[in-house]
Amino acid sequence: DAGVTQSPTHLIKTRGQHVTLRCSPISGHKSVSWYQQVLGQGPQFIFQYYEKEERGRGNFPDRFSARQFPNYSSELNVNALLLGDSALYLCASSSGLPWPYEQYFGPGTRLTVT
């Protein structure tokens, strides 16, 4: 079975631009979470979606938004990019809520803002 997939692998954007990152969960998983990992730091929680509803939001500005589609894939959107948004963006899927079902992480998308 395929694991969590994310696209693109890398991208480079300019300050002020907009970016969309995509995530496909493991087949059968209904929950998707997004994390930001700045170089040299631990991941920080951005959003969680379950059954297409937002179930959690981290301490990130409104420039960050996300959604989940009927097939449980997800998009993370970031507007008005800042240099500080440069990071590895990780997507994790799990089979459900509320119990701590294991979260399976994707390989991440490396975003560089210049």
Added chain:
Amino acid sequence: AQTVTQSQPEMSVQEAETVTLSCTYDTSESNYYLFWYKQPPSRQMILVIRQEAYKQQNATENRFSVNFQKAAKSFSLKISDSQLGDTAMYFCAFMKHVLNAGNMLTFGGGTRLMVKP
């Protein structure tokens, strides 16, 4: 809010020896879960071991075991018989148990472990 602290930014160990990675956390919750994740240089994060706070018995997974001290809010990871493939960043993570809420992970800053031949 929960915080997770890993006080050892880097560690090294000789192949076949044992190493212990430290983690402390701060929370007012009584029901929660603790995890150790491994992130090899290829970046994909994988779960190493999990501990439920209500369980007194320390979790073990093959060469990996934890020392969970709930009163001290300490959760260390012991790797026995270290192998070259254990070289990675290790993250300690916390998840509170809240019914019908999200299951977000709060991560520590990580410990870079290098296993030397």
